[in-house]
Amino acid sequence: MARNLNRRRFLKKSLAASAGTALAFGFEEKALAAHAGEKSAPASAPANPQTMPMGRIKDVFVSRLICGGNLISGIAHSRDLIYVSSLLKHYFTDEKVFETFRLCEAQGINTAIVRTDPNTQRIWQAYWGKEGGKLQWIAQVKPTLSDPLWDTRIALDLGATGVQIQGETGDALARQNRMDVIAKVVEFIQANGAIAGVGAHDIKVVVACEKAGIPNDFYMKTFNSKQYWSAGPKERHDSVFEETPEETIEVMKNVTKPWIAFKVLGAGAIQPEEGFSYALKNGADFLCVGMFDFQVATDAAIARKCLAEYQNRERPWRA
Numbered sequence: 001m002a003r004n005l006n007r008r009r010f011l012k013k014s015l016a017a018s019a020g021t022a023l024a025f026g027f028e029e030k031a032l033a034a035h036a037g038e039k040s041a042p043a044s045a046p047a048n049p050q051t052m053p054m055g056r057i058k059d060v061f062v063s064r065l066i067c068g069g070n071l072i073s074g075i076a077h078s079r080d081l082i083y084v085s086s087l088l089k090h091y092f093t094d095e096k097v098f099e100t101f102r103l104c105e106a107q108g109i110n111t112a113i114v115r116t117d118p119n120t121q122r123i124w125q126a127y128w129g130k131e132g133g134k135l136q137w138i139a140q141v142k143p144t145l146s147d148p149l150w151d152t153r154i155a156l157d158l159g160a161t162g163v164q165i166q167g168e169t170g171d172a173l174a175r176q177n178r179m180d181v182i183a184k185v186v187e188f189i190q191a192n193g194a195i196a197g198v199g200a201h202d203i204k205v206v207v208a209c210e211k212a213g214i215p216n217d218f219y220m221k222t223f224n225s226k227q228y229w230s231a232g233p234k235e236r237h238d239s240v241f242e243e244t245p246e247e248t249i250e251v252m253k254n255v256t257k258p259w260i261a262f263k264v265l266g267a268g269a270i271q272p273e274e275g276f277s278y279a280l281k282n283g284a285d286f287l288c289v290g291m292f293d294f295q296v297a298t299d300a301a302i303a304r305k306c307l308a309e310y311q312n313r314e315r316p317w318r319a
Contacts, residue, residue: 052108052300053307055285055319057258058195058217060136060161062111062319065303067104067135068262068290069114072097072123077241077267079230091292097123098131100293105134107300113138113164113220113260113288116151121158128159138162140199142169143185145178152185156192163189164197164220167262174205179212186216197260201241203248206255216257218319220288223248223261225278228269241266249282249315258319262288272299276306283315 052063070076072092078084092100101112114120116139127133139155141163155163165173165185173182182198189196198209199220206219222241231240241263242248252259261284265275272289276299279287291299 046106046297049105050107050300052110052304054110055258055317057162057319060195062136062286063109064286064307065107065109065300066138066260066286066288067101067109067112067296068288069112069120069140071290071292072100073115073117073120075115094123094126096293098127098133100291100296101127101131101133101135103293103296104291107296109296109300110134111136111138111161113140113262115140115166116155121154124158136161138164138195138197140164140166141185142166143173143181145181148181148184149188152188156189156194160194162195162197162217164199164218167199167201167220167222170198170200170205171202174200174202174208177208179208179214182209182216183212183214186214190215190217199262201243201263203244203251206251210255218258218260219252219255220260220262221248221252222263223279223282223284224264224266224270224275226266228266230269231266245282252283253315256318258285259283260286260288264289272302273306276302277309280306280310281313283313285317285319 052065054061054063056062071088074085074089074092076084076088104112112135114124114137124137127135137155137158137160139158139160139162141151141155143149143152143165152163163185165182170182173179186196186198195217197218197220198205198214198216200206201222203221206221209216209219223245224242226240226242226245261279264270264279264284264287265272276287287303289299
């Protein structure tokens, strides 16, 4: 902490001493200098619980800001940094996950979207049981052609409030024109009393679902401005999560189902103020954001501010 503080002071002094001169700072130094005066919100629950605006998907009330689960599962879109997933797995111990969830609860966040892997199953059972947790779970599932319902059954048996076909899986099924599999999963989820969603990175998935008349209750679609430095090269590998933001805006204008936007921060490449504002202004009904414990309070405050600002917008609120 002291080292970082001293580094910020040094950067601020250097910038002030060299006004009008271009310093050869690297990307990280520039980012640090730009936010040198900022203070992170403490990673502790506020004395008085906060509220978060809600939307309704079918008969389920969902906070407009949703806790994403990739970080908890050790899934890191970290470009070419090979150690980050391991770092996340070491950081997010069971207690750290529970602490993060409690911080979300204290900020009025009532929902998390997390995978259905064995470790996640164990965590939810402990969180709801031993910890007395209150967050509701929308489970991400990966239906296969040989057994489309295998992990959906697991999620429903564990008590998931909703189940959503994971984005890459939704992309693949639509690409293969297996809308029958998507429909089967959606209808099974609904028959078991949960809300059903279809996830996608490619807007063509939404178009195909609407054309096929899939009766899903919501979409979970990537969305950001694509305006960040690593989004430029032709071969982006793991750096872009919204290839066609303008097309997404146009398609979603005519979609009447609720839209949960994810990757709104480009997996950590976009500041929350910018990413939240862009997504909400352009039609998203909910934001799903992966958050460290020390980011929850700040992100919640930014979300409240943006939600208040964009009550009136071109795409009507669909939830």
